[in-house]
Amino acid sequence: MLQSLGPLAMATAIALSLVFGAPSALGRLQQLVGLGGPPGVAERWPVPRPGPGAFGHGVRAAVPAAALLLGLGPGAAVQAVPSPRVVVSVHGLGPEEPVTIATAPGGGLYVADWGRQQILERFAAGSFRVIAGTGRAGYSGDGGPAVDAEVEYPTAMVVSPTGALYFVQEVGAATPALRWVVREVAPDGKITTVVGARPDCRAHHSASGFPAEDAAFYGGTLAIGPGGRLYISTVVCPNRLNLGPLLELTPAGELVGTRWDPVLTKQVNCYGAGVAFAGDGSLYVACDSGGGHLKEVFVVHPNGRTTAYQDVYPYDDYSGLATTPGGTVVGMDYRKLVRFTARGMQTVVNLGKPGHLAPGKTMEPNGITVGPGGNIHAASSVGLGNGNFTGIVEIHPSGQVQVLWQRRAGSVPARRFDAQNSPYAS
Numbered sequence: 001m002l003q004s005l006g007p008l009a010m011a012t013a014i015a016l017s018l019v020f021g022a023p024s025a026l027g028r029l030q031q032l033v034g035l036g037g038p039p040g041v042a043e044r045w046p047v048p049r050p051g052p053g054a055f056g057h058g059v060r061a062a063v064p065a066a067a068l069l070l071g072l073g074p075g076a077a078v079q080a081v082p083s084p085r086v087v088v089s090v091h092g093l094g095p096e097e098p099v100t101i102a103t104a105p106g107g108g109l110y111v112a113d114w115g116r117q118q119i120l121e122r123f124a125a126g127s128f129r130v131i132a133g134t135g136r137a138g139y140s141g142d143g144g145p146a147v148d149a150e151v152e153y154p155t156a157m158v159v160s161p162t163g164a165l166y167f168v169q170e171v172g173a174a175t176p177a178l179r180w181v182v183r184e185v186a187p188d189g190k191i192t193t194v195v196g197a198r199p200d201c202r203a204h205h206s207a208s209g210f211p212a213e214d215a216a217f218y219g220g221t222l223a224i225g226p227g228g229r230l231y232i233s234t235v236v237c238p239n240r241l242n243l244g245p246l247l248e249l250t251p252a253g254e255l256v257g258t259r260w261d262p263v264l265t266k267q268v269n270c271y272g273a274g275v276a277f278a279g280d281g282s283l284y285v286a287c288d289s290g291g292g293h294l295k296e297v298f299v300v301h302p303n304g305r306t307t308a309y310q311d312v313y314p315y316d317d318y319s320g321l322a323t324t325p326g327g328t329v330v331g332m333d334y335r336k337l338v339r340f341t342a343r344g345m346q347t348v349v350n351l352g353k354p355g356h357l358a359p360g361k362t363m364e365p366n367g368i369t370v371g372p373g374g375n376i377h378a379a380s381s382v383g384l385g386n387g388n389f390t391g392i393v394e395i396h397p398s399g400q401v402q403v404l405w406q407r408r409a410g411s412v413p414a415r416r417f418d419a420q421n422s423p424y425a426s
Helices: 002-020 022-032 059-069
Strands: 044-046 077-080 085-089 098-103 109-113 118-122 128-132 157-159 165-171 179-185 191-195 221-224 230-233 246-249 254-257 275-277 283-288 294-300 306-310 321-323 329-333 336-341 344-350 367-370 376-380 391-395 401-406
Touching (some): 157 221, 165 221, 221 275, 321 367, 329 344
Antiparallel strands (some): 077 085, 109 118, 118 128, 157 165, 165 179, 230 246, 246 254, 283 294, 294 306, 321 329, 367 376
């Protein structure tokens, strides 16, 4: 890329890096030569396609060289994505306020970050790239690259068998018209809204289902269920239609009720919180009793029998349950991670006890996911819990903990969200 700019542009890049610093220099150079991008953005690099079906020819050699030229250091790397962009993973790019996480194709991690107002991907080697969001809170960009779309307080996330990422986000947190949507980031990097794009509870409700684009709902969580379908734990149009509390998104773009609804509606607020399917087909749902705590995890077995695990207290209710490769459901219980078995709840690890993290540090997870090898991953942000650790950890089934990323002592996020005034403040 930079080789085509010529010696004058290269000299300009060096001069700008001395005056503005490397990231700002890259942004200003992009503007000078017409490549676009706001100043200070060093995470996305537009590149033309060399020809039909081709992508990124020669980019791996050119971009790191350009990064070194601009003073970004040897930590700069290139991550190719299936869209007309590559993402430059600059040394130092990482989360600020990680909230929920999901397992990415290939075993990486998707991280929903409220400080950055973005969704990141963490690679096994430890580097990060932006998957969705410009860094500005909002709702825009449908039909285009997810990295050019605005997202706002992304919460629940799941990944389909095809590799598509689904996530819930709010729209208009600072306005009286606050609402939620479900968006999809396809494997090619394009983003679309699949639920709630134009909420209208007066829309025609056919015998087959309700148009997903017309759905109005307040929060919710996601799960991939039987047949690889997307399930949403929420209530749609509660004052008019009261659809739910567990809905399936059909390939035709409609929301339909499920066979579990008659049982779940008899429980206390069994929607909008954690949901997971066990390997035997049992449905696990976290039932919210109010006040930010969950009274129980309610289970509906394939034969219709129901059981419950009482007094379960995960802090966050958007990704508090997950399924292991072996089909067992695990969940958050305040600062503990637990395994749900026929014999009751078994503690995997208690992150509130010393010895698992740095001295004096305790963790209250905000979200969990399980990797293909069975290891549990948990994210935590001090601004959203009672612990004092902001980071991402990996927990072996035996309970051994490894820190994958943590905020450095004394560092302050550049765009830290206001926890007291966020819509999720208790």
